[in-house]
Amino acid sequence: MTVTFKFVGAFRSxxxxxxxxxxxxxxxxxxxxxxxxxxxxxxxxxxxxxxELEDPRPNALILVNGxxxxxxxxxxxxxxxxxxxxxxxxxxxx
Numbered sequence: 001m002t003v004t005f006k007f008v009g010a011f012r013s014x015x016x017x018x019x020x021x022x023x024x025x026x027x028x029x030x031x032x033x034x035x036x037x038x039x040x041x042x043x044x045x046x047x048x049x050x051x052e053l054e055d056p057r058p059n060a061l062i063l064v065n066g067x068x069x070x071x072x073x074x075x076x077x078x079x080x081x082x083x084x085x086x087x088x089x090x091x092x093x094x
Contacts, residue, residue: 031075
């Protein structure tokens with residue numbers, strides 16, 4: 001099974017690539033897939049994953065096949081063969 005991750009903006013700069021393909025044996029949750037991606041892309045982890053919450057949602061808008069994950073099952077969304085996950089950085093101000 002193959003899931004494609006597309007990196008936008010700062011995430012693209014940190015990963016050094018526009019896309020990364022994740023190959024897994026069976027359907028996988030978005031949460032599990034994200035952890036597999038940040039294990040491979042160590043520089044991405046510091047920016048994507050909130051260290052206190054261990055959650056990417058404060059730092060990224062996450063789309064699965066063009067739909068924001070809040071209208072799906074959030075990080076529990078099950079990914080299947082051919083899905084595309086897009087990670088878009090959220091800009092924080094203060």
